[in-house]
Amino acid sequence: MASYVSSNANRWYVAREAVYGEVPAITGRNRIPAVKMTARQEFEKRERRDKTGSRTFQGLPVGLRKRTQFSLRTYMTGWAEVSQEPCYGPLFEAALGGEALRYGGGTAADGCTGMTLRFTSPHGLTAGQAVTCGDELRFVASVVDATTVTVNAPFSAVPGAGTAIGSTLTYCPGLELPSVSIFDYWTPGGAVQRILCGAAVDRLLIRVNADYHEFEFSGIARDLIDNASFAAGQGELTSFPEEPALEEFDYSVIPGHIGQVWLGSIPERFCTLTEAEVLLENGIEARDKEFGCGEPRGIWAGVRTVTAKLEIYELDDEATKALYQAARQRSPISVMFQLGEAPGQLFGVYLKAVVPETPEFDDGDARLKWRFAGCRAQGTLDDEIYVAFG
Numbered sequence: 001m002a003s004y005v006s007s008n009a010n011r012w013y014v015a016r017e018a019v020y021g022e023v024p025a026i027t028g029r030n031r032i033p034a035v036k037m038t039a040r041q042e043f044e045k046r047e048r049r050d051k052t053g054s055r056t057f058q059g060l061p062v063g064l065r066k067r068t069q070f071s072l073r074t075y076m077t078g079w080a081e082v083s084q085e086p087c088y089g090p091l092f093e094a095a096l097g098g099e100a101l102r103y104g105g106g107t108a109a110d111g112c113t114g115m116t117l118r119f120t121s122p123h124g125l126t127a128g129q130a131v132t133c134g135d136e137l138r139f140v141a142s143v144v145d146a147t148t149v150t151v152n153a154p155f156s157a158v159p160g161a162g163t164a165i166g167s168t169l170t171y172c173p174g175l176e177l178p179s180v181s182i183f184d185y186w187t188p189g190g191a192v193q194r195i196l197c198g199a200a201v202d203r204l205l206i207r208v209n210a211d212y213h214e215f216e217f218s219g220i221a222r223d224l225i226d227n228a229s230f231a232a233g234q235g236e237l238t239s240f241p242e243e244p245a246l247e248e249f250d251y252s253v254i255p256g257h258i259g260q261v262w263l264g265s266i267p268e269r270f271c272t273l274t275e276a277e278v279l280l281e282n283g284i285e286a287r288d289k290e291f292g293c294g295e296p297r298g299i300w301a302g303v304r305t306v307t308a309k310l311e312i313y314e315l316d317d318e319a320t321k322a323l324y325q326a327a328r329q330r331s332p333i334s335v336m337f338q339l340g341e342a343p344g345q346l347f348g349v350y351l352k353a354v355v356p357e358t359p360e361f362d363d364g365d366a367r368l369k370w371r372f373a374g375c376r377a378q379g380t381l382d383d384e385i386y387v388a389f390g
Helices: 089-096 317-331
Strands: 010-016 036-043 064-077 102-103 115-119 131-135 136-145 148-151 168-171 178-185 193-207 214-221 223-226 259-264 274-280 305-313 331-341 349-356 360-362 369-376 386-389
Touching: 036 223, 064 223, 089 168, 089 178, 089 193, 089 214, 089 386, 102 193, 131 178, 136 331, 136 349, 136 386, 168 259, 193 331, 259 317, 274 331, 305 317, 305 349, 317 369
Parallel strands: none
Antiparallel strands: 010 178, 036 064, 064 214, 102 168, 115 148, 131 136, 136 148, 168 386, 178 193, 193 214, 193 223, 193 274, 259 331, 274 305, 305 369, 331 349, 349 369, 349 386, 360 369
């Protein structure tokens, strides 16, 4: 007897596309954890103005252009294998555009300070790339020479000679944006299975200090394919792909209150943060207005917009006052969040120059709260935001 399909009985997979809209092959390693995915496909509804002799709607022709949108929300999870990129790495690459930069780790030499790292051998790092030391993650602010870098904020403990500097994977902004395919499989096997092909991430939202740390990816796609109505040629496929064999899928979720925040022109660690969001918007438009084109042929990204929203309790100290002064003077500050506090469970987002807006005073609670909203990041050339796993 037919039964309802449980909303928990599905599995998601994601993979980069070598060619826009061409669905790639996947394995069990492409599976991602997620909380919710929505996908909506609509057809253009063009008004008909022909005179039919009645007031009855005569219907619309077949073949009108399609519009497909999606949103995928996931918790931040542990990064089990340092040699592999995080399972949702393709989504971060699709959001930022640049290729992921892998740092294999190194060894600290004599002469390190809180914000200066010296290595025993050439490090090969570039500005914006992340490093870890113990349970802390930092970003390279500048490269001094082949064996020395400065980082964006001080480590809690100065690395001594012989200290291991951990490996990281850093995602950087790029000029062009790649696309991904997102696979949505359900149990039982007779349920409708779906694939979003040509998915382009227009918005990346990073939430800090929720119940759990969260990432949300949303944007547009070329098509929404399903096994119930599949026709050869969709997604450049000859048949609808079967779900790959299930592999072990065990991951840890990181509580939302665990991490660090560093703010200021001279970065200071703030322990008064109550809520924060970092929003990246790519201004994507689909190439779907061209003659002879029934579905998008590609994507085009506009000016990148990166904004931060912060809520902190006011303290009568110099660091908090400096934030207010920076907002009034329109002076850029650096913003860095470290989510997690254990190797293999570290995520960082770094905005090197953010102009804070004058905070709104919220006196509705017993303690005065400042709310900084719409604080936009700026840069020189594809360098306003970096995210990293370590």
